Amino acid sequence: xxxxxxxxxxxxxxQSARASGRRVGLVPTMGALHAGHESLMRAAAAAGDVVVTTxxxxxxxxxxxxxxxxxxxxPDADAARAADSGTDVxxxxxxxxxxxxxxxxxxxxxxxxxxxxxxGADRPGHFDGVASVVAKLLIVTGPxxxxxxxxxxxQLVAMRQMVRDLAFDVxxxxxxxVREESGLALSSRNVRLSDAGRVVALGLSxxxxxxxxxxxxxxxxxRMRAVMLEAGIDVAYAEVVDPVSxxxxxxxxxxxxxxxxxxxxEGVRLLDNGPVRVIRGNRATSH
Ligand code: PAF
Numbered sequence: 001x002x003x004x005x006x007x008x009x010x011x012x013x014x015q016s017a018r019a020s021g022r023r024v025g026l027v028p029t030m031g032a033l034h035a036g037h038e039s040l041m042r043a044a045a046a047a048g049d050v051v052v053t054t055x056x057x058x059x060x061x062x063x064x065x066x067x068x069x070x071x072x073x074x075p076d077a078d079a080a081r082a083a084d085s086g087t088d089v090x091x092x093x094x095x096x097x098x099x100x101x102x103x104x105x106x107x108x109x110x111x112x113x114x115x116x117x118x119x120g121a122d123r124p125g126h127f128d129g130v131a132s133v134v135a136k137l138l139i140v141t142g143p144x145x146x147x148x149x150x151x152x153x154x155q156l157v158a159m160r161q162m163v164r165d166l167a168f169d170v171x172x173x174x175x176x177x178v179r180e181e182s183g184l185a186l187s188s189r190n191v192r193l194s195d196a197g198r199v200v201a202l203g204l205s206x207x208x209x210x211x212x213x214x215x216x217x218x219x220x221x222x223r224m225r226a227v228m229l230e231a232g233i234d235v236a237y238a239e240v241v242d243p244v245s246x247x248x249x250x251x252x253x254x255x256x257x258x259x260x261x262x263x264x265x266e267g268v269r270l271l272d273n274g275p276v277r278v279i280r281g282n283r284a285t286s287h
Contacts (some may be wrong), residue, residue: 001079001082001083001087001090002088002089003087003090003092004080004091005094006073006093007093007097007098007140008277009242010089010091010140010141010262011091011140011141011243012141014050014052014089014140014144015142017050017052018142020142022048022049022050022091023048023049023050023051023144023145024050024052024141024144025043025044025045025047025050025051025144025145025147025173026052026053026122026137026144026147027040027041027051027053027087027140027144027147028045028054028056028070028133028134028137028146028148029053029054029055030055030058030188030226031057031072031073031074032071032072032073032074032078032188033074033077033078033081034186034187034188035178036149036151036177036178036185036186037053037081037149038081038085039149039152039175039176040147040148040149040175041082041085041087041147042085042086042173043147043173044086044145044147044173045085045086046086047145047173049075049144050088050142051086051088051089051143052087052089052091053082053087053089053090054091054092054137055078055082055092056091056093056133056137056282057071057089058129058130058133059072059087059095059102059103060099060103060105060125060129060132060133061126061129061133062122062126062129063123063125063126063128069162072191073196075092079252080169081092084149086229087191089172098133098233101149105132107132107154108128108129108131108132109131109132109135109162109166110131111127111128111131111158111162112160114154114157114161114245114246115127115128115131115158117154117246118149118154118237118246118262119154119155119271120154121268122236123249124137124140127155130155130158130159131158131159131162132160134146134159135166138163138168138170138194142169143169143170144170144171145170145171145172145173146159146163146170147173147175148174149174149175149177149178150175151177151178151185151186151187151273152173153260153273154260156172157159157243157246159172160172162226162276173202176212177272177274179205181253182198182202182205183202183206183209184198184201184202184205185203185204185270185272186266187271189269189270189286190270191268192266192268193265194266197265197266197268197284200232200233200265201233203227203231203232203233203269203272204228204231204233204261204270206227207224207225207259207261207272208224208259208273208274209229210224210226210227210261211223211224211240211274211276212276214277214278215278215279215281216251216278216279216280216281216282217240217248217249217251217253217278217282218250218251219281220239220257220276220278221239221240222257222258224238224261225238228263232265233263233265233270234237234263234264236258236262236263236264236269237254237261238259238261239258239259239260239261240257240258240260242256242257243258246258246260251280251281252255252281253278253280254278254279255276255277255278256275256276256277256278257275257276258273258279259273259274259275259276260272260273262272
C-alpha cells in the first residue's frame with residue numbers, strides 16, 4: 001500500500017491507474033477505521049478497482065469545536081486496517097493541502113433542502129461541509145466509483161444528488177450497514193458508550209425489526225418510536241421516508257420506504273436505518 005499526502009501526487013496516482021486501464025474506487029473516511037469502513041474497501045477491491053482510501057478529518061462538517069477536537073485520530077491503526085482491507089493507495093492530506101484557508105475557506109457546495117432535514121436540522125451547515133469536501137475528493141481523484149455506507153443514509157442520498165446535479169463522472173455505490181452480532185450498527189461513536197449504554201442502544205435495531213412487517217407509514221413510525229422509548233433512548237426522530245427524496249411518507253402512500261432513526265444514548269447521538277414496506281393505512285383519505 002502506498003501512502004500519499006499531497007494533492008498533486010494523489011491526482012497523478014489516480015490518473016496513472018486509469019491510464020493503465022483500471023477503474024479507481026474511492027473510499028472517503030475521517031479515520032478511526034472500523035469494520036464498516038473495511039467493508040467499503042473490500043467491496044471496492046472485490047470489484048477490481050484500484051482502491052484509494054482517504055483519511056481527512058474535515059473541520060468544515062463539524063458544528064462543534066469540542067467534537068472536532070475530541071474526534072478519534074488513530075493513524076497507525078488506520079493504516080494497518082486499510083492495508084489489510086485491500087487499499088492500494090492511502091491518502092492522508094494535511095489541512096493546508098485540503099483547505100488552505102481552513103474553516104474560513106469560502107467555496108462551498110450548497111445542497112439545499114436535503115441538507116437541512118433530519119441530521120441537517122440539528123447540525124446547520126454539516127451536509128454542505130460534507131458535500132464541499134467530497135466534491136474536492138472527487139475532483140482530485142477524477143472519474144471513479146465512490147463507495148459510501150448506508151449507515152449514514154442521508155449522506156448517501158445527498159451525495160447521489162450532488163453527483164447527479166453537478167454531473168461528476170462518478171458512480172455512487174451504497175454498501176450495506178455492518179452490524180455487531182447484537183444488531184448494533186457499527187459507528188465510530190459507539191466507543192463513547194458504556195456497557196449499559198450499548199444495551200440501551202440496541203433499541204435502535206429492535207425498532208427497525210419492529211417495522212419488519214408491512215404497515216402504514218404512521219403505524220411503522222409509532223411502532224419504532226415506542227420501541228426506542230421503551231429501551232430508554234431519547235428519540236430525535238423515528239421517520240418513514242421516500243428512499244430517494246427523503247420526503248416523509250403518509251398513510252396514503254404504498255411501496256418501498258426507508259426508516260430513519262436517531263436518538264441520544266448517554267449523550268451520544270446514534271443513527272440507524274433500513275428498508276421498510278409501506279401499505280396504505282385504513283384512515284388514509286384518497287387523493
Ligand atoms: O462519512 C464520513 O466519514 C464523512 O462524512 C466523509 C464522507 C468522509 C466526508 O468527510
